[in-house]
């Protein structure tokens with residue numbers, strides 16, 4: 001009972017209270033108000049019928065919105081208390097009697113609007129409810145078609161269910177504009193939705209079965225069946241393609257993989273579903289069986305189908321590519337040129353070979369409702385079709401593999417050209433470019449003509465040199481693949497957009513990624529991201545490339561080109577991330593950094609503010625990467641935080657620009673230095689560790705340079721797809737060791753940042769400082785005046801006055817504000833017994849009694865004890 005009460009209470013939302021306040025009989029009034037706000041049908045109506053109108057809130061809204069002297073008729077199973085300007089009666093809208101009564105009230109009039117908010121009386125199961133609600137809708141539509149004027153508007157509530165699509169189809173036959181909408185006042189948890197059907201076509205003749213629930217719901221499905229397929233084979237079997245089963249409102253949705261192959265909108269499907277399955281539920285599911293047997297349906301594909309929600313770009317493309325292949329094989333895809341496919345398409349059209357193939361005519365580009373049919377077909381022909389398709393796919397696969405192999409080898413050669421690798425696997429024999437000593441000689445390459453091939457962007461291994469036809473075919477295929485790649489990219493972006501529409505988190509993630517992406521690009525050409533950050537940081541810490549260094553040759557100069565003095569960084573030679581990082585106000589006015597640039601490397605550690613000696617040992621131990629992963633992650637997070645802070649500070653700068661100008665001499669500016677040292681804990685823990693190691697001689701610069709040559713140093717990014725680079729950027733990066741001291745410093749820095757007051761507080765404080773400075777300035781002028789006016793007052797009087805003024809100004813007084821009035825504490829009891837002001841007490845007073853005092857003290861003691869125990 002209690003639970004029920006709570007539930008009922010929870011339903012009392014703002015619309016309930018609003019309805020009460022406005023005098024509407026039900027909160028439902030707001031649904032009509034909101035619908036009318038969107039479609040403005042009431043203002044233009046002179047005659048309205050409200051079907052299922054009790055208790056009458058829609059009638060109330062209609063009466064107050066429609067023009068004066070309009071005819072408004074309302075009917076309901078339940079009695080409706082009289083409403084001014086309306087006619088109401090009690091009846092069942094599905095009966096003939098109700099129809100006759102309406103006719104009696106309307107006489108010769110025709111309704112401009114028919115509204116229906118009927119709901120079957122609750123208590124039955126949901127499915128049952130939905131069905132009778134749909135019946136009610138049909139009954140109301142039937143009345144509407146009888147009493148509505150051409151071009152009239154019909155508004156009805158529909159519960160979302162399998163049949164709502166059928167209802168929509170019926171509406172669309174009778175009205176020129178049909179829109180489905182859910183007004184904000186309709187609870188989200190409710191399955192109800194509203195259809196606003198405008199422009200009644202008023203057909204002269206209508207089959208009575210059209211609006212009969214017994215036929216109507218079945219007929220719609222029939223009507224939507226693919227007409228072409230029906231011509232070929234009148235014996236058709238309907239396939240369940242109209243969404244999910246009724247009442248299936250679960251979060252987990254799956255569909256047969258064959259449906260994914262057949263759907264004209266794979267993106268929507270991937271976005272909606274959790275899983276694609278290969279379960280063959282009936283013997284008739286030949287499509288699924290054939291798909292399951294395809295060699296293209298690899299383990300990887302199956303794995304991707306298992307959980308669609310975790311698909312990344314790569315997997316997403318894999319599935320789409322697989323779908324396209326399957327569609328090719330089953331003849332579902334209309335290929336542009338090749339004869340084979342043209343033949344396949346024509347045979348499909350003529351004979352309807354496989355069940356999927358039969359759908360080819362429906363599949364691509366079909367808009368709206370698509371109901372597929374399973375054709376009966378000759379088994380042998382189907383087998384032949386499948387065999388042929390498989391053979392096609394096999395030969396294609398072989399060609400592709402061959403090409404891939406060639407590309408691999410071509411890459412291998414390019415790498416060799418760059419002296420990156422000495423490979424014996426590139427399939428080049430003794431006459432090849434490998435010299436006697438195993439060194440690679442470009443001259444030999446040229447002799448073999450390989451160079452020319454490379455420059456042409458293609459490399460074939462001897463003995464495999466393709467014929468001209470094959471080459472052109474491959475080129476064609478290349479182009480097609482490029483196109484496909486672009487198409488897949490576009491599809492993936494569309495899918496991501498859809499995901500972002502649904503999910504704010506995904507949106508935020510993308511924005512963050514985009515922001516970071518820009519910066520990552522800035523690091524391209526050097527090593528990878530982290531190393532870039534490291535060197536940036538190092539340069540900030542004052543690591544300077546000594547121009548005349550013997551060790552530094554051209555290559556090293558390139559490698560170290562990020563180790564530039566801070567002034568250069570300031571001049572805008574920073575990477576995107578670094579510059580946004582250094583825009584933080586924390587970096588402004590940092591003294592000593594310029595000096596650092598001229599200092600020896602060894603000064604680094606000291607200047608960096610890394611407490612070299614802190615910790616138990618004089619030289620802090622370098623922890624292993626895995627030990628410090630957490631810290632590393634934290635520092636990465638910190639960086640993002642900084643980047644965001646940098647943005648914030650930009651905004652603040654704009655906001656505070658005026659105040660900045662107001663800074664006066666002598667006014668206290670926020671300290672930018674940390675106990676005289678520059679706050680260089682701005683850099684990452686990794687960079688700190690590095691600087692520290694350099695400062696303490698744990699590593700040398702040469703060693704550092706060597707360390708920069710890692711497998712991440714030179715990435716061959718040419719021709720690599722974007723998704724791959726995305727993944728690489730995210731996961732393939734070196735993990736550098738971080739010292740305990742650096743980790744501690746970074747943690748401390750985070751703590752300091754977190755402890756920073758919020759912008760508003762900082763602004764308020766700055767304003768206060770500014771005000772004080774202004775007051776002091778004013779006072780200075782005043783005191784000068786006083787000192788000069790020595791005739792009237794003695795020197796001492798003048799000094800006293802100035803001192804008093806100064807004290808007042810510092811206290812913040814001097815304005816109109818009065819000082820706080822003192823509150824006198826009076827002990828209750830004794831002569832202060834009884835009500836009223838105690839004798840001899842003036843101004844504000846507070847009565848305390850000893851008991852209360854003791855109680856308060858006792859409570860405090862107890863709380864302290866409890867805290868101590870914890």
Ligand SMILES: C[S@@+](CC[C@H](N)C(=O)[O-])C[C@H]1O[C@@H](n2cnc3c(N)ncnc32)[C@H](O)[C@@H]1O
Nearest residue numbers: 052054055056057058076077092093117118119
């Ligand atoms: C949600 S209420 C309507 C509220 C109404 N629009 C208002 O603003 O006050 C649904 C109404 O449909 C009525 N109803 C259900 N089946 C009906 C039927 N067969 N004939 C007439 N009214 C029916 C119920 O009696 C109920 O009052």
